[in-house]
């Protein structure tokens with residue numbers, strides 16, 4: 001087959017023109033396991049992909065890309081909650097829509113997050129005041145070497161800000177094949193973030209929150225179908241309270257989010273914006289005009305353009321604030337994942 005037939009362009013929302021040696025669309029755990037074992041047999045790397053919305057390919061991938069398309073949603077009811085068992089290949093936003101159409105509220109704040117449900121636990125997706133960990137009951141993982149399946153409770157997953165056990169102990173050799181969600185029947189709206197605070201807790205409906213989140217997101221974030229991007233390129237940095245106070249002495253309007261452990265989370269987009277980098281361009285890559293935390297494929301960008309832009313952004317923010325940003329996006333080289341900070345440092 002020609003490399004055209006193995007294009008990864010439809011499988012990365014940066015819309016980069018990269019390819020893999022082979023692409024397997026897996027609709028069952030058995031197919032996923034078989035594809036992984038075949039790549040092991042050939043001594044070639046394998047890469048699991050959902051919708052490629054949190055991936056930056058640095059080069060063509062020298063192995064098999066295994067695309068998870070395990071489908072299915074089942075709903076069970078207990079006295080207090082709805083329990084959803086969702087195939088890892090279900091699209092997350094469509095799941096959110098499905099729950100609202102079926103009067104199962106609780107996911108509305110996380111509307112319009114691209115990607116698959118099975119990818120959601122990996123970085124503990126979150127938006128507008130709610131994270132996956134708030135609704136996750138369990139995650140089913142496939143041990144790729146022997147096809148065994150085991151279930152991790154939400155507690156086992158060690159969810160943190162953009163973090164979980166799937167970036168550590170269960171990063172290699174495992175695939176997420178299903179996610180269990182628990183949606184409390186006693187719905188309580190989360191309307192603390194941004195424009196949501198304009199809504200009234202007495203009268204607000206899940207649909208209104210969904211609509212408001214969709215409107216806010218559409219005004220700030222580029223649609224990957226039109227402009228390649230992977231959402232926030234960097235994580236919001238979490239720094240010591242003393243350092244945050246020192247920066248705030250010079251920048252009193254700086255957004256600060258105190259954390260339970262005494263550290264302080266800053267808004268990376270604000271830091272980049274203060275460096276006057278909105279619209280800044282390297283080759284075909286640019287800092288998004290409406291949200292400085294998003295790097296875009298403005299005009300046929302190459303991976304190198306995006307890496308060079310990310311390097312420049314990190315340097316400028318580091319030199320101005322002594323805060324050194326770390327990518328949220330996962331960097332994939334020819335043989336597999338690479339250390340993203342190392343690549344852009």
Ligand code: FAD
Nearest residue numbers: 050051052053054114115116119125126127175176230231
């Ligand atoms: P991919 O990019 O395909 O994969 C991500 C990583 O997971 C890769 O390392 C991959 O190898 C691994 N992986 C994929 N599938 C599996 C599997 N089944 N088992 C094990 N490992 C696997 N994120 C947020 O948290 N909040 C937001 O508000 C948000 N907004 C975004 C807005 C835009 C416009 C975009 C483009 C992205 C945004 N993101 C956001 C990031 C992205 O949506 C999430 O990280 C999402 O969960 C990625 O899903 P995916 O299926 O595309 O994963």
Ligand code: EPU
Nearest residue numbers: 127128129231232234235236255267269270273291292293
């Ligand atoms: N800001 C600026 N200039 C900018 C961008 C932001 O001044 O160019 C300021 C905003 O005014 C606001 C603050 O920075 O005071 C935070 O901005 P925003 O509300 O847009 O959120 P964010 O911190 O940039 C995070 C997540 C998003 C998530 C939103 C909403 C991370 C890395 N990003 O963005 O997640 O959708 O909050 O909850 O945590 C993603 O992970 O890909 C992603 C898009």
